[in-house]
Amino acid sequence: MEPVRVGxxxxxxxxxxxxxxxxxxxxxxxxxxxxxxxVRDIARRAGVPYVFKASYDKANRTSGDSFRGxxxxxxxxxxxxxxxxxxxxxxxxxxxxxxxxxxxxxxxxLQIPAFLSRQTDLLVAAAATGRVVNIKKGQFLAPDDMxxxxxxxxxxxxxxxxxTERGFAFGYHNLVVDMRVFPILRKxxxxxxxxxxxSLQLPGAGDGVTPVRPNSSSRWPRPALPQE
Numbered sequence: 716m717e718p719v720r721v722g723x724x725x726x727x728x729x730x731x732x733x734x735x736x737x738x739x740x741x742x743x744x745x746x747x748x749x750x751x752x753x754v755r756d757i758a759r760r761a762g763v764p765y766v767f768k769a770s771y772d773k774a775n776r777t778s779g780d781s782f783r784g785x786x787x788x789x790x791x792x793x794x795x796x797x798x799x800x801x802x803x804x805x806x807x808x809x810x811x812x813x814x815x816x817x818x819x820x821x822x823x824x825l826q827i828p829a830f831l832s833r834q835t836d837l838l839v840a841a842a843a844t845g846r847v848v849n850i851k852k853g854q855f856l857a858p859d860d861m862x863x864x865x866x867x868x869x870x871x872x873x874x875x876x877x878x879t880e881r882g883f884a885f886g887y888h889n890l891v892v893d894m895r896v897f898p899i900l901r902k903x904x905x906x907x908x909x910x911x912x913x914s915l916q917l918p919g920a921g922d923g924v925t926p927v928r929p930n931s932s933s934r935w936p937r938p939a940l941p942q943e
Contacts, residue, residue, distance in 0.1 A: 719875050719906055721823045721847050722804030724764040726877060727906025734758050735806055735908065737768040740784040744793045751801040766804045766824065767797055774810040775830055787814055794821045806849065812840035819844035829853045829881055829913075832864050842873040849877040849908065854884040858899040865903055876905045882914035890914055 718728025726733050736754050741747050751767045758765035771790020773783045784790060794805050798821060808826035809818050815837075818825060825841040827834070829851040841848045850864050861878055868876050878900050882890035892914045900907045 717874070717904060719847055719877055721766070721875075724766065724804060726908075731762075731764065733764045733766060735766045735768050737806075740770045740773050740782065741790055741793050742782075744796055747793050747797050748800045751797045751803065755801050755803055766806050767801060768806040768826075769794065769797075770808050771818075772810065775828055787817060791817060791821050809837065809841060812836045815840035815844050819846045823847060824849050824877070826879075827851060827864075829879075832856065832861075835867055838864060838867040839871055842868040842871040845873060845875075847875040847877060848873065849879055851879040851881055851910065852883075852896075852900070854882060854890060856883070858896045859903075861900060862903050865905060877908055878903065878905050879908040879910050880914070881910040 718730055719726045724730075724733055734754075738747060738750055747769055750769075754767070755765050771784050771794070772786055773781075776783060785793065790807070794807060797803075798805050804823040805821055806824040806826055807818055807822045808828050809815055810828060810831065815825060824847040825844060826849040827838060827841060830853065831837055832850055832853040833856075838848070838850070848868050850861065850868070852858065852861050858880070865876055865878065868874075880892065880896050880900060882892045883896075885891040890913075892909075897907055897909070
């Protein structure tokens, strides 16, 4: 497996565990900066390299009434402020090819959402920026099918690729993480990330929001997380 270098951090290739974390969507500048600083300090104490993640526009919300974020222009400004304040690499996702170049001015890693992992134009646009491309495996894809998405990116000459497992659809409103996926993805030659939070979702099971899987020790579900 070829490691990927980003902002002084090595991902894959036997390097230490890396944490990618942050608010699902940018709520405000203060919230994003405070979160980045707090998680950065926790990660430093734990000796874990840290990448900040937040979205400027969540275009794949379950409900059209859900908060999507501040949009591209304001989002880029906020992410630049986070980079300045926290001094950590930035990851953000893009939903349109036209956003790739602008997002790449501040993001070290451009993420392809799972639902869009087969969208050729989006993959190629992200790759053309030269930034690291994190492809989230679609909930509808077998792990070995990710070789085609990887090839779309590497075909541009950009081999700085990460793949993320977030579970696959199993029946209605359910995601399952098959641990056999990880060695299969590793054989494709890219570092592999495990998206723990999204793999705990129950897609579409809420009334316009996506709830998380209930705690096995609790009778009632936990509060819904507006992630998709």
